[in-house]
Amino acid sequence: MSDGEPQAGQRLNYQDLLFGLFMLAVAFGMTVATWKLRIGTAANMGPGYMPRAIAVGIAGFGIYFVVKSLLSQFKAVEPPQPRAVFGIVASVAVFGVLAPTMGLFLATLATVVVAGFASRETRFVENLLFGGAMAIGTVLLFIKGLSLPVPAWPW
Amino acid sequence: MDLFSNLALGLSTALQFNNLLFCLAGVIIGTAIGVLPGIGPIPTVALLLPFTFGLEPTSAFILLAGIFYGAQYGGSTTAILVNVPGETSATVTCLDGYQMARQGRAGPALAIAAISSFYAGTIATIVMCLLSLPLSALALKFTAVEYFSLLVLGLLAAVVLAHGSVMKALSMVLLGLLLGLVGIDVSSGAPRMTFGIADLSDGLDFVPVAMGMFGLGEIMANLERSDERRVVSQKIRDLIPSWTDLKAAFPAMTRGTAIGCILGVLPGGGAALPPFTAYAIEKKVARDASQFGKGDIRGVAGPEAANNAGAQTSFIPLLTLGIPANALMALMIGALMMHGIQPGPQIMTEQPQLVWGVIASMWTGNLMLLVINLPLIGIWVSMLKVPYRLMFPAIALLCCVGTYAIANSVFNIWLMLGSAVIGYFFIKVGAEPAPLLLGLVLGPQLEENFRRAMLLSDGDFAVFVQRPISAVLLGVAALLILLLMSPTVFRKRKEALAE
Numbered sequence: 001m002s003d004g005e006p007q008a009g010q011r012l013n014y015q016d017l018l019f020g021l022f023m024l025a026v027a028f029g030m031t032v033a034t035w036k037l038r039i040g041t042a043a044n045m046g047p048g049y050m051p052r053a054i055a056v057g058i059a060g061f062g063i064y065f066v067v068k069s070l071l072s073q074f075k076a077v078e079p080p081q082p083r084a085v086f087g088i089v090a091s092v093a094v095f096g097v098l099a100p101t102m103g104l105f106l107a108t109l110a111t112v113v114v115a116g117f118a119s120r121e122t123r124f125v126e127n128l129l130f131g132g133a134m135a136i137g138t139v140l141l142f143i144k145g146l147s148l149p150v151p152a153w154p155w
Numbered sequence: 156m157d158l159f160s161n162l163a164l165g166l167s168t169a170l171q172f173n174n175l176l177f178c179l180a181g182v183i184i185g186t187a188i189g190v191l192p193g194i195g196p197i198p199t200v201a202l203l204l205p206f207t208f209g210l211e212p213t214s215a216f217i218l219l220a221g222i223f224y225g226a227q228y229g230g231s232t233t234a235i236l237v238n239v240p241g242e243t244s245a246t247v248t249c250l251d252g253y254q255m256a257r258q259g260r261a262g263p264a265l266a267i268a269a270i271s272s273f274y275a276g277t278i279a280t281i282v283m284c285l286l287s288l289p290l291s292a293l294a295l296k297f298t299a300v301e302y303f304s305l306l307v308l309g310l311l312a313a314v315v316l317a318h319g320s321v322m323k324a325l326s327m328v329l330l331g332l333l334l335g336l337v338g339i340d341v342s343s344g345a346p347r348m349t350f351g352i353a354d355l356s357d358g359l360d361f362v363p364v365a366m367g368m369f370g371l372g373e374i375m376a377n378l379e380r381s382d383e384r385r386v387v388s389q390k391i392r393d394l395i396p397s398w399t400d401l402k403a404a405f406p407a408m409t410r411g412t413a414i415g416c417i418l419g420v421l422p423g424g425g426a427a428l429p430p431f432t433a434y435a436i437e438k439k440v441a442r443d444a445s446q447f448g449k450g451d452i453r454g455v456a457g458p459e460a461a462n463n464a465g466a467q468t469s470f471i472p473l474l475t476l477g478i479p480a481n482a483l484m485a486l487m488i489g490a491l492m493m494h495g496i497q498p499g500p501q502i503m504t505e506q507p508q509l510v511w512g513v514i515a516s517m518w519t520g521n522l523m524l525l526v527i528n529l530p531l532i533g534i535w536v537s538m539l540k541v542p543y544r545l546m547f548p549a550i551a552l553l554c555c556v557g558t559y560a561i562a563n564s565v566f567n568i569w570l571m572l573g574s575a576v577i578g579y580f581f582i583k584v585g586a587e588p589a590p591l592l593l594g595l596v597l598g599p600q601l602e603e604n605f606r607r608a609m610l611l612s613d614g615d616f617a618v619f620v621q622r623p624i625s626a627v628l629l630g631v632a633a634l635l636i637l638l639l640m641s642p643t644v645f646r647k648r649k650e651a652l653a654e
Contacts, residue, residue, distance in 0.1 A: 019584040023326055030333060033348045037340075043614025047340035047347055050602045054333050061326040077583055084378035085579065088371055088551055089572060095555040096568040104556075111555055115548035119378050122544050130545055138556055148205075148560050 013068070013075040020065030027059035087118025103153040104143060108135040158284055165511030169519050174217050174512065177210070178520045179527075181218040185225020186528060189245075190233050190535045194550055196226040198370035200486050201362050202557040204493065212494040213509045217516040219490055220470065223483060224276070224517065227466045228524050231268045231459055232535050236261060239539075244462050247430045251447065251454030258450050263396040265532060267404050267452055268459045269525050270396070275412040275460035276521030279467040282416045283514050286468075287503065290475040293624075294500030299607035300618055302499075304628040306601045309478040311632045312421055314590055323586040331594020332601065334359050341599075342606065354566035361489050361595050363558045363567040365482070367574025368581070368588040370554040374547045375575070376582045396452075404456035407437050411457035415464025420471050421480070433461035467517050474510050476500055478597075482589035485596040 030051060037048030091114040098107035112131030116122035143152045168174060188199045200219050207215035230245035235252035248268065255264040297305070314324040337348045338358030349355040396404075414436065415429040437457040438444050447454050469480040470487075477498035479485040488498045496506060503510050528535075558567045581588050612618035620626045 015584040018580075019323065019326070019586055022580070022584075023330075026330065026333070030348065033350070037345055037347060038343075041614055042609045042616070043612075045606050045609060047343045047345040050605070051333075051336055051347060054329055054336070057329045058326070058333065061322065061329065064322065065326070078379070080579075080583065081379045084375045085576075087378075088375050089576065091548070091551050092371065092555055092568065092572045092575065095552075095559070096565060096572065099555070099559055099568070100565050108552060108556070111552050112548040115551045116544075118374075119544055119547065121542070122548075127545075127548065130548070134549060134552055138552070142556060142560055149563060150559065 011072065011074060012070060013072045014077045015075055016065045016069035016072065018077060020062045020067075020069060023058050023062030023065065027055045027062055030055045030058070083120070084118045087115060091115035091118070099150065101154070103151040105135045105139050105152050106154065108138045158288065161288070161507065161511050162284055162515065164507060165513075165515030168213060168508050168512030169217070169515035174214055174516060175519065177214045177218040178221050178516045179523055181221020182225035182228075182520050182524050183527070185222035185227075186229035186232070186524070186531075186535065187538060188222070189226035189229020189231075190538050191541070191546065194546070195369065195373075196223050197483050197486060198366055198550065198554065199226075200483065200490070201366045201370070202553050204362060204486075204490055205557060205560045207490065208493070212491070212496055212506075213512045215490065215494060216487070216509060216513050217520075219487060220513055220517060221520050224463060224466045224520060225524065227462050228269075228272055228528065229535065231272075231462070232265065232528070232532065233539060235264045235268065235455070236532075236536055237539060244430055244466075247434045247458040248455060248462075250434070251449070251451050254448065254450035255452065255455065260450065263400050263452070264455050266396045266529065267400060267456050269529060270401075271404065271408045271411065271456045271459040272463040273521050273525040274408050275415060275462075275464040276467060277518060278412045279416055279419070279464040280514060280518040280521075282464075282468060283471055283474075283517075286420070286471055287475050287510070287514070290471065291500060291503035294476050295504075296624065297500055298622075299604040299611065300622050301625045301628065303601065303604040303608050304619055304625040304632075305476060305478060306597055306604065308628045308632040308635075309472070309480075310590075310593060310597060310601075311635055313479075313481060313593055320585070324590045327581075327586055327588065327590040328594040331591035331596075332598040334364070334591070334595045335598020336602070341603070352566075354564065358599070359570065359595065360562065360564075360567055361485070361592065362561055363571035364574045364595060365486060365592055366554045366558055367571040367576075368578030368591070369482075370550060371571065371575035372578025372582055372588070374550060375579045377543070378547065400452050404452050407433075407453040407457040408460040410436060410440070411460030411462075412464045414457075415461035415466075416468050418461075419465035419468030419480075429461035429465035430458035433457040463521070470513070470517075473498070474513070475503060477502060479593060482592040485592050488596055 034048050034051040034055070037051065038046030039048040039052055040046030042049075091111045094114050095107050095111040098110055109131045112134050113128060116124070116127040116131075139152050142148045143150065169178070184199065184203075185196065188194050188196065199222055203219065203222070207218060210218070227244055231248045231252065233239050234245040234248040235256050238249050238253040252264045252268065255261065310328050314321060314328060335358070337355055339346050339349070339356045346356060411429075411433040414433045418429045418432060434454060434457060437453050438447050441447070441451075441453060469484060472478045472480050473484045473487060477488065477500065479488050491498050491502075496502065496509070554571065555568060558571045559565070561567070578588050581591075608618060609616075618625075619629055
């Protein structure tokens with residue numbers, strides 16, 4: 001990750017700002033989620049004691065990073081490349097949907113093929129063949145070899 | 156039990172035929188992933204966890220440990236031959252190792268790296284034996300109070316000695332602790348942050364989190380940088396180093412081993428810090444430092460020895476106290492728990508065969524690395540030619556299958572997906588995910604011991620400084636923080652971790 005062009009007089013470290021805001025959001029969400037839990041005293045802690053203590057800590061760090069980002073030099077976050085992110089996310093999602101319904105073989109093949117879209121360098125036919133080989137290997141290894149109780153085929 | 160009977164027990168365990176086989180498998184897999192950039196020991200260990208379920212815990216642990224130090228070793232092979240550090244710990248080896256290779260001295264460089272690793276591994280095994288007994292004796296005196304302080308020290312030290320921004324690392328530990336709270340509270344039975352999802356009531360599985368953040372998150376980040384890998388094909392000859400080489404390298408090896416042993420035991424030490432420190436020290440003590448960076452053999456021997464010694468001694472806190480020194484050791488703890496072994500000070504007395512077997516297996520494993528790897532270098536180099544466009548779909552797939560297979564749980568796949576996205580975000584904003592994993596694994600223990608300590612002391616926080624062992628542990632933790640605040644140390648740390 002490289003620094004963005006430092007421009008004269010411009011402040012704001014976007015990396016720290018985003019991280020700080022993320023921490024604040026987490027602390028807030030956590031407080032809401034654990035609001036009803038009994039806190040108790042130190043000698044007799046309720047289930048809400050530690051969550052509250054940690055939420056305070058996380059909020060504290062969140063504030064620190066937000067303030068720091070406003071005071072420090074400009075630093076950009078490199079824009080994410082949608083192709084890589086979506087390709088990988090989609091491939092895992094495909095596996096999550098297909099593995100329990102269509103069996104391990106098709107899920108494996110689909111995962112490899114979809115993952116291939118994450119990179120510009122992928123050659124489709126090569127990747128398809130590779131996916132087929134991986135699918136055979138996975139079924140042999142996990143179902144025949146380790147006898148995992150997961151279905152291999154849709155039927 | 157004295158030292159020798161322990162060692163004998165360990166050796167007899169490690170030398171059993173099947174354990175030798177698992178050790179061999181571990182170091183070979185380890186070396187392979189060490190050679191391949193883009194996949195590190197953390198996702199590999201996570202991936203192999205389901206395979207170890209059918210094994211005895213000792214064999215499983217021997218295999219997983221082999222992967223770890225095998226990877227350190229494999230990383231240096233590519234550092235020397237291609238100037239690509241397979242693992243971060245081998246970055247320093249690039250400096251002089253690659254220069255030696257360019258001068259046609261790849262053979263001696265590889266051999267010295269192997270010999271240094273083996274030498275360091277042997278000494279580190281002895282150090283482990285010597286340190287383990289007093290440490291575990293001390294640990295038996297631990298109550299919840301001491302244990303809490305130890306966990307605090309462990310978490311802090313892991314953060315301070317790791318790469319990157321300390322404040323961000325501390326934040327990541329807190330986020331990890333938060334994730335560790337998810338699930339049904341043990342003492343009250345109240346569900347916490349489960350959002351009504353039944354799969355969450357037992358807490359978050361750390362394997363999907365680790366695979367998402369370290370396996371998948373890193374793929375996404377890797378795909379964005381498109382760096383060309385050039386593979387230098389070079390005939391490797393003269394694998395046997397000359398007498399002059401050995402004589403020059405030996406003192407550096409010894410110093411490197413000492414540095415590695417010391418830094419490795421510290422929580423957070425592990426594999427990254429020792430080689431950098433060793434290189435800096437070699438440069439300082441050398442009478443003629445002009446050749447460093449241009450192919451000085453001491454620049455290979457010192458860091459390689461430190462690297463391996465550190466990798467091994469980082470098992471000490473895990474095996475004696477049940478405290479992981481880094482994210483990988485956190486995974487190892489998870490592996491132990493999956494085999495029904497509760498990590499902690501009692502592990503040495505309850506599972507002597509496991510502890511000493513693993514320690515002894517490190518020595519046999521190092522011997523195997525020395526013997527098998529030099530002839531196999533051709534294979535390792537050809538593995539580098541596997542293009543990333545085929546590697547990343549395979550890694551993504553293995554993460555999916557591994558996660559699914561561990562608990563036959565579809566929920567874990569979605570958990571992994573979420574972790575991957577968050578892990579990618581962390582990489583984008585410059586926060587290392589490793590401390591989060593430590594927090595996640597240690598969180599439940601931290602809370603339980605804190606609660607118990609408070610119950611014992613009737614809510615008096617002073618108990619942590621009134622008990623001597625606990626006070627010392629917290630004192631060290633405070634000292635670490637103070638040191639960190641002081642500007643000179645801060646600059647030094649930056650220099651040491653730079654690169």
